[in-house]
Amino acid sequence: MEEKTNQKNDRQTGCSCTENNPENHSDDNDHKNSTESKSTFQMFVPAIISFVLLLIAIGLDNYFTQSWFTGWTRIAWYIVAYIPVGFPVIKEAFESIRKGEIFSEFLLMGIATIGAFAIGEYPEGVAVMLFYSVGEVFQMLAVQRAKNNIKLLLDQRPDTATVIQGENTISKKASEINIGEIIQLRPGEKLALDGKLLSDSASLNTAALTGESKPDTKQKGETVLAGMINLNTVVQVEVTTAYSDSKLSKILEMVQEATAKKAPTELFIRKFAKIYTPIVVFLAIGICLIPMLFVENYIFADWLYRALIFLVISCPCALVISIPLGYFGGIGAASKNGILVKGSSFLDIMANIQVVVMDKTGTLTKGVFKVQKVVAVDVSEDDLVKYASALETKSTHPVGTAIMEYAKGAEKNISVTDVEEIAGHGLKGKVDGNEILAGNVKLMKKFNISYNAEIENTPFTIIVIAINQKYAGYFLIADEIKEDAKQAIKSLHKINVKTVMLSGDKQAVVDAVAKELNIDQAYGDLLPENKVQKVEALKKEHLHIAFVGDGVNDAPVVALADAGIAMGGLGSDATIETADIVIQNDQPTKIFTAINIGKKTKQIVYQNIGLAFGVKAIVLVLGAGGLATMWEAVFADVGVALLAILNAVRIQQRKF
Structure with a gap:
């Protein structure tokens, strides 16, 4: 629902680029590519038709003058050239008005180009709408490419997997594979679902999940995740998670949702565009009509032309498209880096x-702890290890895991009851009827148990043990x-x-x-x-x-x-x-990378804001003063939007 709301907001600002839904895709890559090629060509067909008709008309006007190409015949020709690119925009303008969204980019372009026809500037009317439409197609393709790049980067899930059934193997859709089934993964293949490794070991490329292509060796019983690529021998994996619930699916869903959560700069630009667009419409009306009150030799057609140029320039597309795309590029660059x-x-x-x-x-x-030393006081070391490891079976702390690994099963078949975890201190419980305390020195102080104070000076993690309110020894544990x-x-x-x-x-x-x-x-x-x-x-x-x-x-x-x-x-x-x-991938250096990506994204967004406002302000002044034509207006709108988008998507190509 949030995604749909944001798409609606994009339409309200008057930008058609965001109407393209980049998330729709075919599971069949070949079919997908052919569909995209066909749809791209179809998007350019109206512009091609208008361009050919416009070239013929300009030729007949200037180089191959024909007696029949005058009057209503000439007007009709230009109207026919205008319709393929102009009709969709006019239609969108009416639909926006019907929904109560009066001041849209479609309305601005419609008024400007129809106005050009009204004052006899037929070639410019067609040309402005033609270049505007071509610019819109390029903008849609740029947005689509940027979003598809992120989609392809993240969606590394294969559609099928090889399932072992008895002595045979069958190919099965990944979405239809059940938990508990066994997958066979050949060298070079991507794992389709999360699971548990059944083979003795496997060397895997985890780049889809971590951004790092360095091989990661997994041992029997360890978890392996969808998107990982098998590098060596054939291995078997028992499926533990449904296709839609895999770790990679959750990551993909999270990144897609992230693009719907807007930054303050984005929200400001959207609000600004809703105020900005009606203001420029009224300013354009003022440019056309107010001069008649104080300009000698006032010519309505000249001032209307200036007002029309002003409208073309004022379209806010460069802002409302390139800025969100800049943030989207930042999210994509971050995802690429894990x-x-x-x-x-x-x-x-x-x-x-x-x-x-x-x-x-x-x-x-x-966070991988190893017991370096065990010191027992007035109790055997075996008993100290047994009691401590038994109590630590009720903890998920890495220190407890280290003690259990050191105990090598000594805690099995031992009764553990009344376990209480004391935050920031350790554990308290009964082991074989004995009250056991296991934790840091603060735990000993809390229960007023005296201990050897010298142990506090060691540069290792220390777990102190008390048995029945008496200090019994300690474990020295090191972390790397x-x-x-x-x-x-x-x-x-x-x-x-x-x-x-x-x-x-x-x-x-x-x-x-x-x-x-x-x-x-x-x-x-x-x-x-x-x-x-x-x-x-x-x-x-x-x-x-x-x-x-x-x-x-x-x-x-x-x-x-x-x-x-x-x-x-x-x-x-x-x-x-x-x-x-x-x-x-747990790498601390990624903290710096995240900050760096944030700074670069902000820099690009601010560059786009400056570029859009700067160029538009210059051409607005020139247009109002009669020093700019429709061609400069087209550059100020479509050209700046394209430059801003190209600037935004380059963050995805940057190495961090």
Whole structure:
């Protein structure tokens, strides 16, 4: 419904380009290409007919003068030349008026060209409508191409897949494959649906999802996603998600919805066009009639001609088409780089970001923890590992996963009850009847349990264990910094963006990471509400803030920040739903890329506004003064619109 509303708004501003629906496509690529070629030719047929008739008429007027080509015969010829390109525009003008949308671009062009006929400027009347119509076709093709580029970029889902049935294989439509069926994927083929890898391993190209073509090796039992390309041997995948619910389908849907969410600049231009168009109509009437009050030798036809030129120039198409297309190009460029932006308004926000606040785990570090050391106090190490891992089975935190991996199944068949997660502290529960506490040192302080204070100084993540209210030992756990994290911080500093790291981890660990990455400010030992307080303090300085985290656990901070950026788009559907921007391949350098794309998009949009207003203002003055003809008016309208569109679509070709 929102998409339809926006299409209606495009019509109200008088621009026909957006009426073309770029989302309609055939599943058959060959059929699609032939249909597009045919429709493109058909769009040019009226212009070709008018152009041929106009050339003949100009020839008969100037070079091959014929006695019969005079009077009503001459007028009728030009009318016939005008109809193929003029009738559709006049028809649209009447339909707009019938709907209550009086001041449209169609009305402006209709009045201008019919007025040219009224004062005997038949060739110019036909020529203006002809070039206007050709310009409209080129604009539609430019918009269609830009949107189809994004469509093709994202919609990497194959239409069919090879399904294994017993000892045989059959080709089946992807939309008809059920959850639980097994797909065979040959080298070079794209996976059609999300699933679980049944083969021992597979090397996959994930560019459709992450923007990175570097092979990603998956092991048996791991999740593989639609759009990934098998690079090596034949593999088998068990389908776990319906075709319409695949990760790639959700990404495609999100990007399509993003184009309907308008930036403030777009909304302003739309409102401006609705006010601007009627104003220029009344100004044109004034240019035609007011001079008769004070101009000697007033000639109505001359001033009407100036008014008609004024109308042609005033069409707002360059603004209402090229500006949304500029934002669409920005969204497409981001998608190409593995960054999903949920609306053009967030491109504007990213262009103005002054501070990037980052979570540590999973954002700057890999979030893949490994137990480095276990120290048991007054209890055997086996019991310490057994109790801790049993309790951590009730947690989804990466630290808990590391402990369970270290335990290697020691927690199996152990009773775990009354588990309570204490936010920012850790877990409390009963394991085999013993009360177990597992968490950071704040958890020990909360329950007044004494421990060896020296453990706080280690630059590792530490999980302290208490059994029946008595300190029992600890786990030292290390997380690895991402390869591109240092470059990400360096790039942000180059564009004068301040970096801040917030973490629930202890300050010693946070300081070590911050020092290695050269982060401006770093705060550890934070509860979720403490993170909110830190961001609120930055907001009070009137700074534009982006927060980068998991998009779910840090929801309050994401909501508070101007832009919420989520890492790990491939890992969580909830992340895609929560964040404003999703970085699909977890690379911190993409934060800089997102800001860069936002800045470039804003630059192009402002260039288009300046170009459109600048050229139109000059030609408006020249037209009102009688120094510009219809030809200059055509350039000011169609020519500037085309230049602005070409400027807008080039962002998709740029490398970031």
